[in-house]
């Protein structure tokens with residue numbers, strides 16, 4: 267008699283996981299309301315944003331793309347040490363969320379976080395200088411690519427440890443709740459991060475205490491070089507939130523207008539004292555996990571197919587659909603190109619930090 | 632001055648600091664309605680309410696991370712652990728996050744929080760409820776480590792820890808909780824600076840540098856050595872492990888010429904090794920005999936009374952080591 271084995275490797279069929287091409291026109295796959303409800307489709311309004319907002323989101327997305335392309339190239343040429351994770355393909359998640367939040371709201375995110383820092387108003391030249399390890403970097407070169415931070419914009423840190431930044435955001439929300447400030451905290455994490463225990467500890471406390479926090483999963487379907495369906499016991503990640511009695515929604519994370527709508531609603535709920543919301547933004551990284559990724563785990567066709575959902579392209583087409591002219595867009599393109607070139611020049615001209623600075627900032631004195 | 636207990640003054644320091652600064656709040660398991668496993672936070676919930684005395688689920692990683700977030704915008708969380716052993720569950724948040732945040736952000740963000748709870752052996756709680764974590768925490772830059780031995784020091788140092796702009800690990804000891812000592816009346820304001828040692832007994836023959844409950848054991852050992860052997864030991868209570876007040880230790884060694892460093896955390900790679908190394912690096916000429924260290928033997932801590940007693944670096948081991956050194 268042969269016994270049927272049920273090892274992990276035997277389960278080699280991709281489980282259903284939402285792809286961008288599956289997402290209906292309104293950009294929203296489904297939402298769930300409470301702990302016991304079965305999955306229900308709920309009408310989810312995605313209001314058309316004013317032309318200026320769309321144009322600003324496009325400008326930011328394009329700027330992020332160009333900065334990331336420069337950084338990726340510089341890393342691949344060996345001009346930057348360490349790990350370089352770019353957000354190429356993730357831009358809409360950042361610009362949609364940033365536009366939906368108040369300037370004094372809080373944010374934490376992952377090592378893949380340049381897009382969030384830039385969308386939240388970080389100085390581009392100082393951000394690039396930081397990645398290059400130069401004196402004019404916002405942290406004087408001590409943090410680098412994985413530790414973006416801009417407290418003056420509520421951007422309280424990106425993190426090199428998968429999942430660690432998520433309780434930080436809940437703590438920012440707790441501070442806001444204790445002080446009765448009405449500030450919301452949003453935290454971004456990947457699909458792979460869902461499986462860190464600290465995430466679930468935080469989901470539970472945030473939901474129990476109705477903290478004004480938004481849990482935003484940028485689901486690009488890969489955890490480094492492994493598709494997440496290979497390691498997950500659950501098909502759709504927004505469903506995790508249900509166990510904690512949290513509102514959750516799965517959206518097209520490559521459509522900044524949809525992201526804006528979802529984050530706006532989540533922020534309203536948070537400010538009204540209704541607690542956290544879990545947003546699963548389906549997205550795709552169009553570059554490798556990090557510079558030097560051999561990308562043997564996915565096909566060229568898969569990447570090509572995803573290019574038609576490129577979030578920068580989605581925004582550009584949206585502008586055209588809504589009546590912007592090619593000339594107007596070309597103007598934005600030119601302005602972005604100029605400001606990115608200037609930022610790069612500033613960063614490259616920035617001096618190396620004085621080695622004595624290695625010993626400062628251990629303690630606040 | 633009045634006679635009071637170690638637990639009482641910690642409770643008072645918490646209440647007084649919460650009254651003084653509304654950014655101060657307490658988080659931990661059973662700390663609220665129940666008042667803490669050891670009753671250290673009793674009455675605080677009644678006075679300050681659930682927003683500032685927060686009963687958490689058993690999620691050390693999660694609420695330590697939340698404390699970092701709150702502290703990053705100027706709140707001053709105090710995290711209670713029932714047993715410091717449990718802090719290791721939150722190791723990522725403590726070592727990779729809390730300790731490094733100020734540095735990684737180039738000084739843009741600081742994390743003013745206190746992690747407090749009791750550690751140590753002597754009550755037969757076994758391997759996972761008796762460890763001393765002082766040396767472990769002292770190994771990492773970015774966190775201060777404080778371990779007072781008396782009620783007077785405990786109150787003054789806890790206030791300093793709460794007011795410090797950096798993360799501070801405040802280590803109590805289960806054998807100290809019910810000990811009594813002199814302290815100014817409640818509400819009489821005083822603080823003790825972090826990083827300053829205190830000579831608890833003067834002596835001319837040998838210096839014992841130690842902290843936490845071992846200070847009380849060292850004082851007893853000193854009495855015995857004086858009475859039975861005519862050896863006068865000077866007991867330097869470090870009070871803080873990081874920063875370490877090596878100057879006060881060396882000033883004592885300048886007088887005695889002999890140095891023994893003692894603690895309940897493991898001897899190997901421990902604070903004692905650090906103190907001895909610093910003594911040799913800075914002032915080898917002061918040492919008339921090889922400086923030594925005494926700490927927990929390199930085994931997990933057993934439950935059975937004779938087994939636990941066998942490995943504790945307390946009075947018996949201190950007396951024996953001093954006699955060897957003074958041979």
Ligand SMILES: Cc1ncc(C[n+]2csc(CCOP(=O)(O)OP(=O)(O)O)c2C)c(N)n1
Nearest residue numbers: 378426427428456457458459486488489490
């Ligand atoms: C605790 C921890 N384990 C492992 C790693 C190495 N690591 C860095 S990114 C990553 C994958 C995370 O995937 P996901 O959460 O989906 O985010 P993505 O990189 O796809 O944006 C891993 C395993 C880490 N940084 N931290």
Ligand SMILES: [Mg+2]
Nearest residue numbers: 456457488489
């Ligand atoms: Mg991923």
